[in-house]
Amino acid sequence: xxxxxxxxxxxxxxxxxSLLFNRLTGLKQKVANFPxxxxxxxxxxxxxxxxxxxxxxxxxxxxxxxxxxDEEVAIENLKTALSTARYDVVLCVMDSTRLERGLSLALxxxxxxxxxxTPIILVSNMIDEVIRSKELLDVExxxxxxxxxxxxxxxxxxxxFERMRELILEKSAGLAPAVAExxxxxxxxxxxxxxEIAEHATGLSRRYGPRSDVILKTHNRLDKVFxxxxxxxxxxxATMLLLFQAIFSWSSPLMDGIQTLILSSGNWSAxxxxxxxxxxxxxxALFGGVGSFLVFVPQIFILFIIIGFLEDSGxxxxxAIISHRPLSLxxxxxxxxxxxLSGFACAIPAIMAARAVDSxxxxxxxxxxxxxxxxxxxxxxxxxxxxxxxxxKTALFGLVGLQGLVFLGLxxxxxxxxxxxxxxxxxxxxxxxxxxxxxxxxxxxRWPSIKPILLSSLGKSFSFVKKAGGVIFVVTVVIWxxxxxxxxxxxxxxxxxxRVGHAIEPVFSPMGLNWKFGVAILTSFLAREVFVGTxxxxxxxxxxxxxxxxxxxxxxxxxxxxxxxxxxxxFYAVALQCASTVAxxxxxxxxxxxxxxVLVFYSLLAYVLGVxxxxxxx
Amino acid sequence: xxxxxxxxxxxxxKVNQVAVVSGFSTSMTEAFQGRLSALGFRSGQKVFCLGxxxxxxxxxxxxxxxxxxxxxxxxxxxxxxxxxMQS
Numbered sequence: 001x002x003x004x005x006x007x008x009x010x011x012x013x014x015x016x017x018s019l020l021f022n023r024l025t026g027l028k029q030k031v032a033n034f035p036x037x038x039x040x041x042x043x044x045x046x047x048x049x050x051x052x053x054x055x056x057x058x059x060x061x062x063x064x065x066x067x068x069x070d071e072e073v074a075i076e077n078l079k080t081a082l083s084t085a086r087y088d089v090v091l092c093v094m095d096s097t098r099l100e101r102g103l104s105l106a107l108x109x110x111x112x113x114x115x116x117x118t119p120i121i122l123v124s125n126m127i128d129e130v131i132r133s134k135e136l137l138d139v140e141x142x143x144x145x146x147x148x149x150x151x152x153x154x155x156x157x158x159x160x161f162e163r164m165r166e167l168i169l170e171k172s173a174g175l176a177p178a179v180a181e182x183x184x185x186x187x188x189x190x191x192x193x194x195x196e197i198a199e200h201a202t203g204l205s206r207r208y209g210p211r212s213d214v215i216l217k218t219h220n221r222l223d224k225v226f227x228x229x230x231x232x233x234x235x236x237x238a239t240m241l242l243l244f245q246a247i248f249s250w251s252s253p254l255m256d257g258i259q260t261l262i263l264s265s266g267n268w269s270a271x272x273x274x275x276x277x278x279x280x281x282x283x284x285a286l287f288g289g290v291g292s293f294l295v296f297v298p299q300i301f302i303l304f305i306i307i308g309f310l311e312d313s314g315x316x317x318x319x320a321i322i323s324h325r326p327l328s329l330x331x332x333x334x335x336x337x338x339x340x341l342s343g344f345a346c347a348i349p350a351i352m353a354a355r356a357v358d359s360x361x362x363x364x365x366x367x368x369x370x371x372x373x374x375x376x377x378x379x380x381x382x383x384x385x386x387x388x389x390x391x392x393k394t395a396l397f398g399l400v401g402l403q404g405l406v407f408l409g410l411x412x413x414x415x416x417x418x419x420x421x422x423x424x425x426x427x428x429x430x431x432x433x434x435x436x437x438x439x440x441x442x443x444x445x446r447w448p449s450i451k452p453i454l455l456s457s458l459g460k461s462f463s464f465v466k467k468a469g470g471v472i473f474v475v476t477v478v479i480w481x482x483x484x485x486x487x488x489x490x491x492x493x494x495x496x497x498x499r500v501g502h503a504i505e506p507v508f509s510p511m512g513l514n515w516k517f518g519v520a521i522l523t524s525f526l527a528r529e530v531f532v533g534t535x536x537x538x539x540x541x542x543x544x545x546x547x548x549x550x551x552x553x554x555x556x557x558x559x560x561x562x563x564x565x566x567x568x569x570x571f572y573a574v575a576l577q578c579a580s581t582v583a584x585x586x587x588x589x590x591x592x593x594x595x596x597x598v599l600v601f602y603s604l605l606a607y608v609l610g611v612x613x614x615x616x617x618x
Numbered sequence: 619x620x621x622x623x624x625x626x627x628x629x630x631x632k633v634n635q636v637a638v639v640s641g642f643s644t645s646m647t648e649a650f651q652g653r654l655s656a657l658g659f660r661s662g663q664k665v666f667c668l669g670x671x672x673x674x675x676x677x678x679x680x681x682x683x684x685x686x687x688x689x690x691x692x693x694x695x696x697x698x699x700x701x702x703m704q705s
Contacts, residue, residue, distance in 0.1 A: 063656035067649050098683040212683030233672035321687045325675035438689035
């Protein structure tokens, strides 16, 4: 098999490189209208007439000069790639609506790559927005002035892609496929920022590009509303309230539907078996355990949709600006806002997204506090306990529900605790980390495309179910076996699990919890969502005669008190019960001390706060 | 009537006021100066203050064809000149 050809994608942050990469490779890399969304080098095989190519997408950069140590690593990687690897074509992507910095990077790249004679194609993305603003981009004039091919494209709707693909083939046709050559580092002086290049780019942009005042007019008008003193603050608070209320209220019909489906499927499946262990296994382990987790997936789906909508609209960058001042009081930055908001969906990508926080100190703090935010894995636990403990009362003509308010309270509790922890650590152990000031580019406002958001949210929800479902299935089956045997009668008290549960009961009795909850907590230390499946299996075993019924109803009738329920909620709001999160903290901080420290500290804090909560409510 | 040049920093700009960047504070590190230059904050460039944000947060500035939000500590490090009419 011959060597494959290589395409390298470079450009400023938020110019649509990831969308371009996805269109060329058919992959589904995360895209958003927020600078710095790509945090690592991505690679994928080209599609269609580029199937002989590998496409490499580098994180966006403003110049070859780093502001922090982490950025330095990323830029050094790119410099090494440009110096030592031979790329067949470099695609320099720029935003057609704001050409200045894109052209500056393109001119700089042209100078660097003239040393290796690597062909560059200048991809002027977002041409649809220039057309919509009734402005012009003089493609021919710009191409002549730069002595480079310029292709106007829209990575959003695919305009110009055919021509771009042809040009890639043309440019690489005369070259032998890329081969690893003996490293011959380029002169370091070539990468220095050169003001004359920037001045030249400004001149070219004004001469050949669209009029920025016309393009920015609408965005600046909208910013006068969304970022204005009082009104902007109110919109921000209302948006956040809507987000959290929607997770609980909007997902209700879907959750009810799934619950009905699981109940009827469970009863139907069980009817195929004669009474005995087989029937009990299907009823309790499969539909009682795994089914009780699936009921909560709609909440996760709604959360992903809303975050996707806010990201694509450009509002998240504004929210980051509004939240900068309040967050900075706790040692964080406005740039921490997006990773923290993502933390409400899942801590793992959120911790990785913290790479967009350019200050090493604030990045470290952001990583440490993300596990305290209510991730989607906590939703099944909260949903179950709230449904079991809090009555379904409504106010304001049914718009605000009591259960939704308790939900919001738990989110706020996690957030408040995260801020307090950050404030304390920023004054103590984070002092050794260097700091950089806050600057962020405002992306344009855009109408989000509903279809990609729905597809992406569905994909993420399925991936969550796939990832967590495997663990939950294994744990619930093991729990069922331990709870059903050795006597095979389903008598929990004399089962293996009963014996383990009774042995650890004294640990959880200060929170007023019986041994079954102790077992559920213990089994959920790998992944917290296992809690619901375990309880489903445990109470399914006990309620086997009544067939499957709603787990919340079973818990309600089992004697779980409000004090114990609140203690459990607080425990789950704080404890770091996610092995993958611990692993990603270790990877991102490159410190096992930080990862283990966070795990131990949050577990102890969760226990202490759980006991205090029980005593307050008792 | 005469026109006078007022020297200040970016944070002193009022909303809707235009200024010209004249340099950086000596306390600003070279790395920050480099980044700001790459973003367009270079001597002689026109900068426009678009607005303030809630809770006394960062302010919004347009430079060239881009809009940025800068926190107080960074904006204080960018020297600007404004023109004023004095009778």
